[in-house]
Amino acid sequence: MPPGHVRAPAYLRGKTGEIERPLGAFGNPEEQAYGRFGDMRALYRVRFTMAEIWGDSAERPEDTLDAEIYEHWLERVE
Secondary structure: OOOOOOOOOHHHOOOOOEEEEEEEEEEOHHHHOOOOOOOEEEEEEEEEEHHHHHHHHOOOOOOEEEEEEEHHHOOOOO
């Protein structure tokens, strides 16, 4: 687990999802957790399949999970 205040779920780290939609810009939660406003950051709703998250142990691989993740916690996949 990385140090500090991180709101990206650990079980989604390193997984590949698809941006479902942008949600706007909000204050950086890493800064707000310590009482500072911080820069505005873009927030996205990202969709993951259960197969991507849980692999072969996914009970219903085609089901999806949506998570709201800040842009600076995402990596582009080509």
